[in-house]
Amino acid sequence: MAYLFLAIAFALSAVLSAVAYFVLITPYDPALLMLATLAACISLTAFCLSGVLERHRLLRKQLEQTNEQQGLLLAHNSSALMLLDKYLNVEFINTNHSSLGVIKANYSNDDSLLDIWTENVSEETRQQVHKAVDEKREWRGELRVGDKKKYRYLAATVTPILNDSGELAHVVVCAEDISEHKAIADRLFIREHYNVLTGLPNRQFALRAIQSTINDGDSSNSGFILIHIDLDRIRYINDSLGHQVVDKIFVETTERLRRSVRDDQILAHLGADEFLIVLSVGNCIDEAGILAETILDKCREPFYVNHHEVNISASLGLCKYPEDGDDSTVLMRRAEAAMFSAKEKGGDRFSFYEEGMSSETELRLEMEQHLRHAIERDEFKLHYQPVINLEDNKLRGVEVLLRWHNNVLGNPTPDRFIPVAEQSGLIIGIGKWVLEHACQQVMAWTRSGLPALSVAVNISAKQFTDGDIVENVRYALQQSGLPAAQLELEITEGLLINDTPEIRDTFKQLKTLGIHLSLDDFGTGYASLSYLKRYPFDSLKIDKSFVSDIDSCGDSVTLTNAIIAMGHSFNMKVIAEGVENLNQRRILREHHCDMVQGFLYSPPIPAEQFVAWAKRYAEMQTSQHV
């Protein structure tokens, strides 16, 4: 159109120019002049009009461009954008994004979009959104949109837009699909709060759940009870059968526990062999006691794993809120302390928390602190238990057993402090100390006139794997002057489960030094016998649990007999430990056991007493000709 006006303007200008030409060369004619002026006015108007129209065209083009750009932005925006009127009806909605797909399934033009949006979110959130809009406030939050099967998570912002007089005119909703992020966050949450192996909530989760029950406050009237469950003998089963078997035991235990607790009670896997049950608010002590008995029964049932029948038991500790503590961490520690007390009484039982009980963790840490200084404070002492040759009844040697005199901790037994020394790595230094002092002692006895005795020293697996056992042995022999053939190292089956080239090499080097190697606690580890062939053991020690009922149980006799025969077939000497009476000694002798040790002869005794014992024993032998 603008061009048409421009053309008219040019045409009229041409007419004007022609008229002006004729005026100049022809005599004055007013009619012609008027015509020329009119043509000039029209052409000027046409010219101006064409300019206005061109400007308008450009503006419209610009607007179209902007609209197109905005449309593109809205269409390709990953956020859902909605414009609602003040009655919350949809005025505009962008498309092309995943979260909208869910909303659109439910969407009809008559619906209020906010209602569709909040259809599947909690009543609480729905009210929050409406309240914010009513109060002309912005609302930000998370929404779950969709039905039960198909839903997505949106991070939404609902902004009321006010007109000049401050009244609600529109509502802008902007929502971003955060389903993917939410899925990752959920997975991280699961990793952080659940045990990967059993799928049960972990310690972290349990702590939070207990604390939130306490914070809720409705528990303060009736209180609630915690039951800490710890499986007995797991460390031992791990050493002998390996962690895969232990893992299966944990999974099976979880199933058994699950069947024992109600849905409203928390069952958590605290880690390793520890579980926790939080009884619902209102459960009384008697109910907790009954549940504890049920759990003990369930744990006593045999576990069948990889063709093994494994028998374990559990130790349970119970504590009550609010009587035994008013915060989750304290309550957890108290339940553990009660469990520990049950374990100390022999396990397979439950205890209620009483004041003064300390948790395993606290005790272990305290023990570790004391152990660190035990050598420099001269708290260790070696005791010696005689080992007798059954063939001629002569004293053959001694087994060295470590004693720790620590009054603060009440002189813990090796069964208590050796595992702590092993876990903390302190066993490496302690083991070296034992080795050196034992060798020196036996040499001192030889020098003082006692016959040359062999000395058996207990060695922990950690000394083999983490310490320089070969160098330590070489040094102890060299420094004491003890002939290598008189030194014997006692090793348990646990070490051999991980059959590594390094361990084999260490065995070879030790044999090259000329010392003896003995397999300790034989028969308790269920482990395969194949390593008897592979490792150069000189002797095996039948565990005292076999010997203890050898005189009362026919089965143990048959088994002990088989072990002795097998040991001999591998060219090994067989030593029976824990011999307490003459009947046991007789049976062992009949089955050609080579050596014995036990309370029948002497408990482990300090070096000073040992010399007197050895002299008395030698005299008794000569006088009785036994």
Ligand code: C2E
């Ligand atoms: P172990 O090597 O099996 O030691 C034998 C245990 O049986 C000793 O317990 C000993 O006192 C006890 N015993 C000896 N004769 C009899 C008996 O006739 N009847 C009964 N019922 N028990 C008897 P202890 O001294 O408490 O040592 C326990 C465990 O601690 C030892 O078991 C050994 O594994 C470990 N241990 C002791 N000293 C050391 C050490 O210096 N280094 C390492 N690594 N471990 C040690």
Ligand code: CA
């Ligand atoms: Ca031993």
Ligand code: CA
């Ligand atoms: Ca033993």
